[in-house]
Amino acid sequence: MTLTLDLNLPVWGHVDRDAEFSDDRRYRYWLTRRWGSGPALMFVSLNPSDADEHKDDQTTRRDMDFAERFGYHAVRLLNLSDVVMTDPKAVAGIADPISSINDEHLDREAARHDLIVFAWGSNADPARARAVATRLWNICRRTGGAVACLGWTADGQPRHPSRLSKNTQLSTLTADAHPDFVDVDPRWVALLTDSDVLDSPARGVSR
Template sequence: MIRRTSVRADGQRSEAFFSTCGVYRYGLRRVWREGADEVLFVMLNPSTADETRNDPTIERCQRRAEAMGFGGLRIANLFAYRATHPRDLKAAPAPVGPGNDALLRDWARGAALTVAGWGVHGGLLNRGPEVAGWLGPASHLGLTRDGHPRHPLYVAYATTPTPRPEARRYLRPA
């Protein structure tokens, strides 16, 4: 796993964790207040964000994390394969990525709050229900008709995370 770092002029520290081939991004972290609690968002798959730039989803999650009073943000995904469209993710031969589960488990243990937000495509390979089974306590920003946690990009900032009972989280595959 390759760790790439960046520090902005305002002091915000960023880290991105990639596979050696660059096909997978396992995690993304932004810290704007050292030593403060961090929130973990678990979404579907990474897109274009890296250690120096946000994509629209990361921007929205960071603003939400700042508004909730957190000092940092961690982003992990059900699938580590980098794709901008779900059809590309579905066509990938190994979309999870060999280092993904280890990082997900580690970051879930270290987060003050975990927010699930993989949307309707979390049923791919039954991955959403599988990860929900071992993720530990998680909140969400609403549920889809199929019972998957809504993606943060499509949820109003006014929506706050809702705790979900651990034993009954996101168990209906799409």
């Protein structure tokens, strides 16, 4: 008996690939894939794996699949921790998983994109996740942007896209429409209200 598996995934034609690494390639600051002339969707995941300016990995392909289905023509991928590791569970044991300029890249890219998808999964450090999410949400409040996720883990973190159904929908929160978190999912409220970030002076972000 022959079984036919139809995943209904896009067949990629020409894709422009680019990425920026530290000089020793220990850290990857961002990665881009572009297959059309339309807008780019920004993803924030846990940490980079082995995708680079030439090669895709599973997460990159899944992010591209979702972005294409949501009507975007490119992805811009950044991470809570920018150290390159193929085992995400090992990131917590690294002495320096975050480069000195990772947050600068996160802030700048957040100001340039209309929608930011949080997608770091259950292995993220909760304090780091809250701090980054709150800071990027504050940037969205200034730029009129929005944040989103592809569902939630059992511990209230944004789900990673690797094992999600292709029909998974975005849960989106727009800054202009929800300035005071009225009638907002409490998981969003917990993620976007880090008191240390809210009490700190706002940093200027250039586009």
